[in-house]
Amino acid sequence: MPALFTKKPIPLTDVKGSSYGPTIKAQLDEERARKTSLEGRGIGIVTSSGALATLLFGLATFTRGTITQAHLTLTPAAKWSLIAAAGLFALAAIAGVLSNLPLPYNEALVSALKDRTRLAEWNKTEPIEAARYDAELNVEILDSARDRNGLKAAFLFAGILLEAVAAVAVGIAVYAEVSGL
Helix, strand or coil: CCHHHCCCCCCHHHCHHHHHHHHHHHHHHHHHHHHHHHHHHHHHHHHHHHHHHHHHHHHHHHHHCCCCCCCCCCCHHHHHHHHHHHHHHHHHHHHHHHCCCCCCCCCCCHHHHHHHCCHHHHCCCCHHHHHHHHHHHHHHHHHHHHHHHHHHHHHHHHHHHHHHHHHHHHHHHHHHHHCCC
């Protein structure tokens, strides 16, 4: 066949799509880091809610006194605010745990990766198609990660909100007690 009719392969660097792969990969890396961050902050909510709830129980024990010591009487507003705060701290801790659920994140199937390493596939001289395949695979994984991380973020947001409301309830209880002095 004359050289006039042979198709010269286009280098990957000369294709517009070659710049998309690193961008997609960077987004995927960022989403994986986001997952780790969300889960770490979720554990922080569990820890802080548990510690604050423990302090509330310490306060409740203090107000109960002992056999030889009279107990302190809480106003009804303080009592119900502390009960609400304990419940809210418990719900915040649950939300923190839920943000750490081991959700199924889509990853590349091993069978698909094995197909790509078969000799016939490996020796193909189409780097553009290979790069497109990799980008397509990473976009699918990214889509799954963003979906699952969105759910984790919602649980995290709920936990933070519940902790904040619980802190307000504690503030109301303290105000109810201090304002009567």
